[in-house]
Amino acid sequence: MTQTIKLAEYLFKRLKQLGVGSIHGVPGDYNLTLLDYVEPAGIHWVGNCNELNAGYAADGYARINGIGALITTFGVGELSAINAIAGAYTERAAVVHIVGTPARASQDNRLLIHHTFNDGEYRRFGQMHAHVTIAQTSLRDPRTTPAQIDHVLQQCIIHSRPVYIEVPVDLVGASVAEDSLSTPLQIPNAIHTPAHDQALQKVFDRVYAAKQPIILVDGESRALNIVEEVQQVVEATKWPTWTTTFAKGLLDETLPNVHGIYQGTFDSQEAQDFFNGSDLVICFGPHFSSTNSYSYTSIPKAELTISFSDTEIKLGNEVFRDIPAKHAVALFLKQLELSKIKSYSPYPTLFRPAAVQFSSVHSDGAISQDKLWGLLSNFLEPGDIVFGETGTAGYGSRVMPLPKNTRLFTPVTWLSIGYMLPASQGAALAQRELIAKSRYHDLKDARTILLIGDGSFQMTAQELSTIIKENLNLVLFLINNDGYTIERCIHGLNQGYNDVARWNYLLTPAAFGARDDTFTATAKTWGDLEKVLVDERLVTSKGLRMVEIFMDREDAPAGPLLKMINAQKEAEQRAAGNA
Amino acid sequence: MTQTIKLAEYLFKRLKQLGVGSIHGVPGDYNLTLLDYVEPAGIHWVGNCNELNAGYAADGYARINGIGALITTFGVGELSAINAIAGAYTERAAVVHIVGTPARASQDNRLLIHHTFNDGEYRRFGQMHAHVTIAQTSLRDPRTTPAQIDHVLQQCIIHSRPVYIEVPVDLVGASVAEDSLSTPLQIPNAIHTPAHDQALQKVFDRVYAAKQPIILVDGESRALNIVEEVQQVVEATKWPTWTTTFAKGLLDETLPNVHGIYQGTFDSQEAQDFFNGSDLVICFGPHFSSTNSYSYTSIPKAELTISFSDTEIKLGNEVFRDIPAKHAVALFLKQLELSKIKSYSPYPTLFRPAAVQFSSVHSDGAISQDKLWGLLSNFLEPGDIVFGETGTAGYGSRVMPLPKNTRLFTPVTWLSIGYMLPASQGAALAQRELIAKSRYHDLKDARTILLIGDGSFQMTAQELSTIIKENLNLVLFLINNDGYTIERCIHGLNQGYNDVARWNYLLTPAAFGARDDTFTATAKTWGDLEKVLVDERLVTSKGLRMVEIFMDREDAPAGPLLKMINAQKEAEQRAAGNA
Ligand SMILES: Cc1ncc(C[n+]2csc(CCOP(=O)(O)OP(=O)(O)O)c2C)c(N)n1
Ligand SMILES: Cc1ncc(C[n+]2csc(CCOP(=O)(O)OP(=O)(O)O)c2C)c(N)n1
Helix, strand or coil, rough: CCCCCEEHHHHHHHHCCCCCCCECCCCCCCCCCHHCCCHHHCCEEEEEECHHHHHHHHHHHHHHHHHEEEEEEEEEHHHHHHHHHHHHHHCCCCCCEEECCCCHHHHHCCCCCCCCCCCCCCHHHHHHHHCCCEEEEEEECCHHHHHHHHHHHHHHHHHHHEEEEEEEECCCCEEEEEEEHCCCCCCCCCCCCCCHHHHHHHHHHHHCCCCEHHHHEHHHHHHCCCCCHHHHHHHHHHCCEEEEECCCCCCCCHHHHHECCCHHHHHCCHHHHHHCCEEEEEECEEEEEEEEHCCCCCCCCCHHHHECCCEEECCCEEECCCCCCHHHHHHHHHHHCCHHCCCCCCCCCCCCCCCCCCHCCCCCEEECHHHHHHHHHHHCCCCEEEEEEECHHHHHHHHCCCCCEEEEEECCCCCCCCHHHHHHHHHHHHHHHHCCCCCCCCCCCCCCCEEEEEEHHHHHHHHHHHHHCCCCCEEEEEECCCCCCCHHHHHCCCHHCCCCCCCHHHHHHHHHCCCCCCCEEEECEEEHHHHHCCCCHHHHHCEEEEEEEEECCCCCCHHHHHHHHHHHHHHHHHHHCCC | CCCEEEEHHHHHHHHHHCCEEEEECEEEEEEEEHHHCCHHHHHHHEEEEEEEEEECCCCCCHHHHEEEEEEECCCCHHHHHHHHHHHHHHHCCEEEEEEECHHHHHHHHHHHHHCCCCCCCHHHHHHHHHHCCCCCEECCCCHHHHHHHHHHHHHHHHHHCCEEEEEEECCCCCEECHHHHCCCCCCCCCCCCCHHHHHHHHHHHHHHHHHCEEECCCCCCHCCCCCCHHHHHHHHHHCCEEECCCCCCCCCCCCEEEEEEHHHHHCHHHHHHHHHHCCEEECCCCCCCCCCHHHCCCCHHHEEEEEECCCCCCCEEEEEEECHHHHHHHHHHHHHHHHHHCCCCCCCCCCCCCCEEEEHHCCCCCHHHHHHHHHHHHHCCCEEEECCCCCHHHHHHHCCCCCCEEECCCCCCCCCCCCCHHHHHHHHHHHHHHHHCCHHHCCCCCCCCEEEEHHHHHHHHHHHHHHHHHHCEEEEEEEEEECHHHEEEEHHCCHHHHHCCCCCCCHHHCCCCCCCEEEEECCHHHHHHHHHHHHHHHHHHCCCCEEEEECCCCCCCCCCHHHHHHHHHHHHHHHHHHC
16 A cells, blocks of 8 residues: 655655755745644744745755755735745746635635635736746646656756745645655766767867866856766866856865956956966856856856856857766766876966965955955855855955855846845854754854845845844844945936935844844944954854955945946036036 | 937936825846936835835835835846835835936847846846736837837826836937926726716616715725825715725725725624615725735625725626726716615714723733733824834724824735834935825824834844934834734744844934934833823934834734634643643
8 A cells, every 4th residue: 555645744754854944934824734744843933023034035045055945825925925936037036936825725726825826816926937047837736746746846946946846735644655755856867878978978078188277167067966976176286266256165266367357358367367368268057147157258168168067068069968067077087087187387476365464454444345345354264155145245245355154145147136236144043054964064063154235234134033043143244325326337426316214223132022132333443344354243152253444435345346437426426527 | 300318317307297206116236227227216215125125115205195116236136126016016106116227238238247147138028027016118219119118107007006117228318309208197087988978877876875884995096196086085975984004094094984994894893784784885095905805704695795996896796897986986976876875873872992091091901912012002193104014013903093184004915024114214214205285184294103013123123224224203102012913823833933033123213323312212011101201301302213012922902813812822722731
């Protein structure tokens, strides 16, 4: 006789098997009974303040943990979260979006229940989610439910992209066959074919012939699960290596041949010359969006590039399909003959990101963008997870040299502001869980650090309360530069629409329930900042700590933003001159 | 020669003509230049903290003002707001959602710019919006732009439902023909036909024959723009009249024949008997969703009902199409011969909502749901706009007797919690603008009052800062009952997922930038509440005032919630007994 199990139990057991330790979300009438099964499955429930925040948190959790999950309620809940799901799709976070939907009877009878459009049409929200997820399933029949769940979850992990599961409230306790649970879900192995060898051969021909080869690591490497292999390639070849913005923090930046982000036309002339002078670029996990490629200026020439992406190797314009990246890079690593490759000696002089010292600033000088990020990097420790939110923080923090095993998240492609505060909540939680499972770089302790502008903070500020409630180890640096400075750089330097309401930011932890002894501090000068950064309460305390850093509203970090804001200022001066 | 005008000028002039005095939204890279034209068009720009909140605010604004508008940026902004647009669709608020999109060149070249999915597909977000808007337009060609804009705006006002306009950033300053602007946009007049007279004749046959006729006013009456006419019908016939939840606050409840909400099986036996004993129900603007109809129990029998909806009159199962409600009700009113209708004398004894007096409670007794709402109703003044958020507040406040010209918003169908705080911001702003234009019931002053639970408050709390920034006249009563009590009523009375983080709610105004002298107060007992409600600072001061009312987490107002929570408690006791 088939062993059975309740549908909800099946779902959560599968998620647990895949490594989901916590689920984010918000309750609602159509998911309450489903929620009854979360904690009994040994999964921690994190109730967020709202669904968008829950979606962002699940994404942050997934980027650290490998996979995350979100539960919302029909219509109102799922649509509130859809922008977060879109971001997870774009930047490849494996988020399982589970929606509690009305009973099948209500749906079939087109009942005019709440959270519908009062028109009997129940399929809209699923259709909308099809645009932002890699696979969807609407559970209707207990016989096929396990297979449906397994299918979408497998798609989720194969593609590292969100999926969508509708669970009608009347099916939560339905009996389903348990047997498939005994076979763990996994990404299917690649089937090796002679075509793979042929492709690799062509790759090696190019690799062994290269006179000035370099490596460019991009951020889809994480989704493709090739980070470790790529790290080994970088270590073995000792070739000059850059990352994109998306990949910064995936590689060990303390290696002497890792040079931080290649910034295209914004990089030093020296780096540009070397990059452009190379005759071969090995590129892993390419994701060439405008932001991630410095407006396309950091993309290597196609004809000089070998790239490893989802299931393809590209050699110039030649595409070898159906060679999954994991398999391809493993083969590459195994077959690579180091004796045949270019060995750089002496190693070329190439810039590497470096910390800035406080000795280089005046202690009563106002804090400015040019040195803040380099100074802040002294604060980083191995194992930290750093979030630099879209805005001056996200651009500024790209130049920070990172200790080992430090992850950094900065704007890549979706760039939805407000994302990083809840995402840091999810990431900090995943970090803590991994530490507890002794799966976090042998560390017993680590922090999550959020660098965020005032405008972005206002978007999702209430999620601070979840950080507090969950007692997560998080240091928040708030950049108070009186509004949307990054937008001032782009357009409307002095327009009112780039202002934001003036908050008392350091009161927010207390308002959101923080303990009285929660550390908060203000820094207006370099001296203030220096003192704060070594303050015992900041350095050694756990839980939330918050520092407000004041900066000029028309100050921007070096790179694209500074270029834009200078152009705006010049235009203003010209206009003033003409007047 | 054709006079021309810039596209953005055209759009905002049209909105201004339609009565849009303020636009809500959030800036973004693809709408910045568009925003340059808002204030010069004489329209106030309200930058909200995030796009969902901006959407909610635009909806609240539209429900008071008749029409509202929202500007977001491509992808991240518009998807963040989509749940608000869905709510506006469901409950018929005329919200114009304008999205600043990438330049046509980027779109046509499928450029991998930020806020896309990095796959060159630009049409997704428009497709998603087609599910939640009544009309959509993607501006591409300056020659047809005015007609496209006019078409969707007309659909918006005809249906009182949201529409969607995509403005590519490179078209903002394009020259378009100005001439159509001289013809105001309006809802086309009905074309009278003999079929209308025939339908009306049938209506009158039933009306004149009725022995116990009653009137049921529902909330789509506002969208159909028939509220004034309905008011006149109610006054002229003097028939017993009830509203639905959706319509409460549309009619003058001080009239002796207006009996508040008909609550179906939750109403008094007396009311049920009279309602069910009637042989004719004239129903205006029906919207029979589960929540709005007390689980369908307040819906009158179809064969005894004459209803006026969008463009139809329904007489039992007979449907007369293409008789727009405005036209139909106007004809009805004009042709109605009062001498022929049932005149109630003596007028039957039927319950009318009444205030509760403080003399009926003990001053040191804890505040409880059974009397709170009746007591709070003493606080209301003519012209107030009252929001009772989904939760115990939304159910409890339904029983409050309303002074003249007082609008009340409580859960109807979409029921997205977090809606009402930003919506009250939008409504308060519309209220102030109408007062300034002397178009608000001859009042020089009026308040917006928000009744909201702790859980709902947490969803969109930051929008308090916009209320503060705009210095809106708003009194906020926060129901602190330690979590999602309405959900505890439905399921999971003691489950952790129905808890919320414990905030220091009264610190939030200060955190969000309120002046030091902002009035805040706590009420735990009836005595506290009595004192607070007459406190000069609450009553006479302007701007934001906030009162936190503590209540038991397992207390619910009479009606469906109380019934459910009692059932849960009994089930718990049974379970405990069995254990
Ligand atoms: C959801 C969303 N809305 C709007 C935008 C457009 N946008 C990008 S950055 C930004 C301002 C960020 O300002 P802030 O966080 O204060 O950082 P700053 O540059 O001032 O340091 C805005 C509004 C966006 N990217 N995402
Ligand atoms: C966006 C959204 N998410 C979730 C829900 C489900 N839901 C309905 S009411 C409610 C709780 C409201 O609690 P609170 O505001 O504290 O009011 P109370 O009943 O406790 O007075 C929830 C979570 C919803 N309606 N909308």
